[in-house]
Each structure stands twice: as structure tokens, then as C-alpha cells.
Amino acid sequence: MREYLLTILVAALVTYLLTPAVRRFAVWFGAQAAPRDRDVHTIPTPRLGGLAMFGGLVGALIVAAGLPAFRKVLAAGDVNVGRAMLLSGGLIVLVGIADDRWGVDALTKFAGQVAAAGIFIMQGIQLYQLPMPNGEPLALPPAYGVPLTVFVVVATINAVNFIDGLDGLAAGVVGIAASALFSYAYLLSYTNGLTKLTPATLTAAILVGICAGFLPHNFNPARIFMGDTGSMLIGLLLSAATIMLTGQFDPAVIGSYAQFPFWMPILLVPAVALVPFLDMLLAVWRRTNQGRSPFAPDKQHLHHRLLELGHSHRRAVLIMYFWVGLIASSLVGLSVTNSVPLVSSVTLVVAVLGVVVMIAAPRVRRRTPRHAAGPAAPAQRPHQPV
Template identity: 50%
Template sequence: MGQPVRDYLLTLCVTAAVTYLLTGPVRKFAITVGAMPAIRARDVHQEPTPRLGGIAMFGGLCAGLIVADHLHNLNGVFALSNEPRALLSGAALIWLIGVLDDKFEIDALIKLGGQMIAAAVMVLQGLTILWLPIPGVGTVALTQWQSTLLTVALVVVTINAVNFVDGLDGLAAGMVCIASAAFFLYGYRLWVGYGIEAAAPATLFAAIVMGMCLGFLPHNMHPARIFMGDSGSMLIGLVLAAGAISITGQVDPDAMKLFAGSEQQATHAMLPVFIPLMLPLTIIAIPTADLVLAIVRRTWNGKSPFAADRGHLHHRLLEIGHSHSRSVLIMYFWSGLIAFGTVGYSVPSASMWIVLAIVVLSAVGLVLLLTPAFTPRAPRWAQAVVPPRYRRRKTPPTATPSEATREAQQGPLEGRMGQGGPDDGKTAERAPVAAGVAGVNGATAIGARSRFSDRRNAGTPR
């Protein structure tokens, strides 16, 4: 059982490494070709940031599939199933559409049509929902048009749910990584724990999308050096949907009779993750809720459902007082709670404990959500391994009266006049503001000296 884990970890690490190493050159390429759109009214970043991060993520996807094809425990997925090839075909198409949108801002309806075509390409190659396990009824086979319609709908919903939530640095990549981790645990349990080989492709897809997100996150955490753009958000959304389709519509509930007792009991046991239309809602519930609220809000206001605005959940977190990083961590918390809670609830023997844990963690999450002024700090023993924003600040030493007087008289003037003051060396983002302040304060100082000189001259006998 340990060998498949090593193969999955190797695939994940290769995918993450290739994505990470490609992101730097892709960033330079995006700057060169001008894929740095101007800041829009709904954006939260303060300076133009290059997009096209999906190019590096697509490279990681290809590398992960190539490595998995040469591993002993995973090459059977490619020999016995056409799903990896179907995924690569649909991913290449949706990635190309995303790249064009990142550079040229194509119309929303064209993107929607491209998403549907990419989903149809996967359906034609066999990556589709063949049946649905209905509680109390059993397995219900789908006709060809029902299968195609349901598969395309699931792909489009998942892609747009991930795309809509991509509004803060590191948010979309982190939430999809959390969802994929929960999805990987469930798929691995079916394949290795119960010997259902039909769950192997979905488990591989989950490992690969985890690697894509982990490799891109170091470049995308706040403040982000590059955005994944639609080329990345639509790509990881499609890969996540492909895994959901594979494990939902390909694994026959009849195979679960061996350990569930009967077909109906197997269907009930797998209910949390085996209904395709519910799967995106449970695994990526936060993006899906944001998608539904955005459509209702825009339609109610007489706008197009695809018209961008500042009403997303992450925007509202910022408005009530949460910082950028804290808003992202809150979204991570709720995504992990829903995703892992759903997967844990699929284990019947631990269902009651899972429910109690979800209730407790939900209460903790509500407390953190309603206290935006609270700033999390790591314990002292972990100061060296956490980002600087979570370290405890040292209390500055108390200055002597003479030092405080010199600081009040000389320090601010030197800082304003650019003579080695404490504000030297800040980022270019604050340079115009600092220059304006320097000009105003410099003029004030000159005016004060001029008035002093006038008063001194006025008091001198002529």
C-alpha cells in the first residue's frame, strides 16, 4: 500500500517543481508581451501585475502526466483508461482560450462557448458520467444526451466557480489545493483501500492539481508577483471537474457491495461525494456559493451575469475590516472545513464524531470571522519558521529626552528631504506619495525659514 503513495507523492512533487520553476520565466514573458492589464475598479492590488501564470501550471500538468505514465503503479491508468488523454485534450483547449483572454480580453460569451467545447471534447473521448447512484433506488443508467448534458454542465459550473473566486492573492490556488487534498484522500481510499481501480484516474488528477497549486502559490501569495489569470483558474477548475466526473460517473456502486452489504447501502455510504451535481457544491462550496450569489446579484441589478463587480465574498471580508492575508486564511478555513468534513462524513463509523467536530470548528470560525481587529500571532517557539507578518513585534527601546528631541527636530526633516531618513528605500508603489509629501513639507520648511528671516530683519535697526 505504501508504494502507490510514493508514486503519487513523486508525481505531485514533479508537478509542483516544474510549475514553480516555470513561473519565473513566464512572469518575464508576460511583462514582455504586455499581459499586465491596468488596475480596474474591482481589483484590490495597487499596481499592475502580470498574468499568464496558467502557462506554468499547464507545463506542470503535462510534466505530472508524463511522470505518472512511467511509474509502475500509475501507468495502468493510461493503459486501461482513456481519461488522462481526454483530460489533456480538454485542458489544452481551455488553457489556450485562457491565454488569449489574459492577453486580449475576449468576450465572456466566447469563453463560455470555449468551456462547453472543452467539456464536449472530454465527453467524446470517454470522460463522462455514465450513471447516477440514487439513494433508495440504486444505479440509474443515463442516456447519451443526458450524460453529455450533465457532464458539460458540471464542467462549466466548476470552471466558473473557481474563476469567480480568483480575486485575492493566493485565494483560488489555495482553495483548489485544499479541495483536491480532500478529494485525493477519498479517491485513494476507494482505490487502495477497497481495490476499485476505476477510482485511480480521479486520484491521479487530484494529485496533479495539488502539485500545480502548490508550485504556483509561492509566487502568488500576498503580495503576488504574478496572477494565474483565466489561463490558470479555468485550467485547475477543469482538472478538478474531471476528477469529480471520473470518480462519480465511472465507479459502479455495485462494486461497493463487497464491503457495504448491498447496493442501496453502498449508495447511502457514498452519498456525500457520489452525486455529480452535489460534488462541486461540497468540495468547492465556497466558490460555488460565491458564483450563485454573483449571478443573482448581477441579474437583480439588471446587469449581465458575467459583468464583474466588487461584491464577491473576499471583497466583503475586506470591507468589514479584515486584512488581505486574513481574508484569504478565513476562506481557506471554511473551504477545508467543508471539504474534509464531507469526505470524513462518508466514513459511516465516524460520522457522529465528524458532525461534532464540524460544529465546534464552525463556532471557532464564526468567532474569528466576527473579530476582524484580531491579529493572529505565532507562539515564540515558532517565530523562526513563520512569515514575518505573524511574528511578535519587539517593543522599541525608550529613547532619552535628548534623543527624542533630536528625532523630533532632525529625523522627520531629514526623512522628508531624502537625506537618509527612515522612509528611504521603500517600494516604487509609495514613491509618488512620498515625493508629494516631501515637496509639501519641503515647501513648508522653506516658508517657515523665510518668515523667520523676515521677522529677524524686521527687528534689526535700519
């Protein structure tokens, strides 16, 4: 665990320290987000925060390569996770920089995402098997494993990209998802006496670190946006951890009493990414139903609807954190314990309380000033400069 904590700390620290320099570079480079009708920010804000995140990734990999325990993990067997993350991450960052500065059409970004998935496959990060109801894994030949791997990578990248609409939202949601993946892999390895040093767990740890390091600069009011440079990068890393975790645990080793953990890799990421995936599917359905391109922007995402309900910017983000965290923690709990009724009951109670608070909070906020404040002060004319 100490090696993982060191890796997370380095990734977070490097990302945090690099972000102010990247912000100044983005202003000089002209990569700033001008306010649009569908945006919630009102002043031009620098993009390219993903550059600092990529720096955190590089720093964490350098430190991990210097640790004897992780040196073997980075190039374990047929999977070279270090080279895969650097090459595919570097490619996706270059595409993101071009989009954040000059704007890139959707087809070009899609081609870059497919190319990044291709690098994963060439470095050994690929779906080789899927769990089946009988507990036996289904081997996937390249004719099925390759396109399925590409689909997982592209879908995850675009799901993260779709939710990147509020300050701190994407970094927080992906950080929670990565924490769930890390907890699942580490706890399951620990409880079953398996090796805890794996490429998937290392990837999830690095992702937790870079999200944590960037979030202080990106939380409302954001001083910098991650841009497509960052959203595509963290989506890429999230997909890598998912793919490597799928089929990692042998049900024969885990035991017949616990078939549910064997299904977790294929269920966990869609579950913890339920909010961005649902938002993406609703957006595609809504736009195509209106006769528009599925990539056409609008202001009807889930986070926009929370703002319309009366929640503040920060509260809307925290609500999204809550739901993602609840789903993630519930699934991780189900994977490491046999108390299914207890986990389900606690989840249900917390979910009901969350719905009540989400609906009632805006009403209480609107009523409080009228009761707490005294008589309304007479309106004052705005100050006129002399």
C-alpha cells in the same frame, strides 16, 4: 502511494520552476493586469500563470506515463485520461491566453469551455450513472449524460473563475478541493481493498501538485496571477476528477452499511466548492437583479466583503481556506468512518470557533495598537525632494 507522491512532487516542482520564466514572458507579451476599481492590487501584475500550471500538468503526465503502474491508468479501457487532459487543457489554455492578453467576450470563452467538455466526452470522460436513494445507480443515456457532463464542466470552471479575486485564493481553494477528492478516493479504495490506481485519483493528485507549485508565487503579495489561463485550467481538471469519481464505487462492493460513500462523488465537489459556487450564484443574482449582465464585474464578492469587515488580505484568504477545508474534511471523514455523531460534533464545534474568530479578529486588531502603543507621535510632514 509512492507513485502519487512522486506525481504530486513533479507537478509542483515543474510548476514552481516554470512560473518565473512565465512571469518574464507575460511582461514581454504585454499580458499584465492593470489595477481597476474592483481590484485589490495596486500595481500592474503579470498574468498567464496558467501556462506554468499547464507545464506542471504536462510534466506530471510524462512522469506518470513512465511508471508501469500509471501507464495503464492513463489509457484505461474507453477512457484516455492523459490525452483528454492534454487536448482539453491545451484548448482552454489557448482561450485563456487570448483573454489574458487581448480580452475575450463571455460568449467566446463559453464556447471554448463547451468545446473542452466535448473533448472530455470524446475521450470517455462522461457521466454514465448517478447514485439513487435505493443504492442502485441510475444509468444515464447519452441524451442526458452528455449535456449533464457539459454542465458540470462549465459550472466548475466558472465557479473557480469567479473566486479568483484575491492573491492565492483560487489556487488554495482548488488545491484543498483536489486534496479532498484524492483523500476520498484513496482512503475508500484502501479500506475496501479496491485498486488505488485510478484516473480520477491521478487527476486529483496532479491538480494538488500544480496548485501547490503555483501558490508560493501567487500568495500575497502576488508576483504573478494565474489569469483566466490558470483559473479555467484548474476548474477543468477539478471537473474531470469529479466526473470520473461519480459512480466509480459499487455499493455492492462497499457494503450496505456504508451507502453514504456512494453519494460522495456527487456531493463532495459542490460541498468543497461551496464557497466559489455560492459566490457565483450571489454574483449572478445580484447583477441580474440590478439589470446588469451576470458577467459584469463588481467588487461585492465574498472576499471583498471580508476585506470590508477589517480583515487583512492574507487573513481573508486564510478564512476562505478554513471554511473550504472544514467542509471538505468533514465530508471525507463521513465517507470513511461510521462515527457520524463524532464527525458532526467536531465539525460544529470548529465551525462555531471559526465564526467567533472571524468576527472578533478585526476588532482585536483595531484595539491592539491603541493599548500597545504609547502616546501618538506628532504627525510628520512628508519628505520633500530637494
